Amino acid sequence: SLNLTGNVWGDPVPEVSWMKNDKPLLPDDHYTLKFEHGKFASITIAAVTTIDSGKYALLVKNKYGTEAAEFTVSVYIPEDEAEKK
Structure with missing residues (x-):
């Protein structure tokens, strides 16, 4: 799994959302979203x-x-595993 986390605080309490390639991400079996005001917002990507x-x-x-923090994620298949396919 992969976890991305950002520090978040504001007054009034801000709305927090996550995007991937400019499209909204919603929680499901693959994405777990957490927000604890004054502390953090995170997304965990399973598998x-x-x-x-x-x-x-x-x-x-x-x-x-509005403020934004951007993260670039690059996932590669190790060469030895790619050769097995």
């Missing part, structure tokens, strides 16, 4: 594969504005 490569963004928004 990571090459399909999970891409640009992830943590968006934090309240009435005063």
